[in-house]
Amino acid sequence: TANTILMLEHAIYSVISPEGAASIIWRDSNKKEEAATNMKITAQDLLDLKIIDGIIPEPVGGAHRGPDAVIAATGDVIAKALADLAATNADFREQRREKYLAIGRNL
Numbered sequence: 001t002a003n004t005i006l007m008l009e010h011a012i013y014s015v016i017s018p019e020g021a022a023s024i025i026w027r028d029s030n031k032k033e034e035a036a037t038n039m040k041i042t043a044q045d046l047l048d049l050k051i052i053d054g055i056i057p058e059p060v061g062g063a064h065r066g067p068d069a070v071i072a073a074t075g076d077v078i079a080k081a082l083a084d085l086a087a088t089n090a091d092f093r094e095q096r097r098e099k100y101l102a103i104g105r106n107l
Contacts, residue, residue: 004081005051007043008070009058014041051103 007013018036019029026035046052056073059066085092 004053004077004084006054006056006077007046007052008063008074009043009055010062011043012041013043013046014039049103 016024018032018039018041021039022031022035023029025031040046040049043052043055047055054077056070056077058070063070
C-alpha cells in the first residue's frame with residue numbers, strides 16, 4: 001500500500017546508540033551488545049514488531065557492496081508505492097495515523 005514502510009536489510013533504527021543505552025541502564029557501556037539485543041533495532045526486529053512492512057535485500061556485506069542493485073530495488077519500491085497511492089482514494093494520512101497508534105499495543 002501507499003503506507004508501506006521499508007528498511008534496508010542491514011540498517012538499524014534507534015534514537016540512541018547501544019553504547020549510550022547501556023551507559024544509562026547499566027552504567028556500563030561494555031554491555032552494548034546486550035543493550036542492542038534488547039532495544040530491537042534491526043530491520044528484522046522492526047518487521048516482527050510490525051513497525052515496518054518489509055525489508056529491502058542488500059548484497060552480502062551491505063548496500064555499499066552493490067549500490068546499483070540496492071538503488072534499483074529502492075527505486076522499484078518507491079515507484080510501486082507511488083502507483084498504489086495514485087490508484088487509491090483512501091485517506092492515507094488516516095491509515096498512517098492508525099498504523100502508528102497501533103505500534104506497541106499488542107506486545
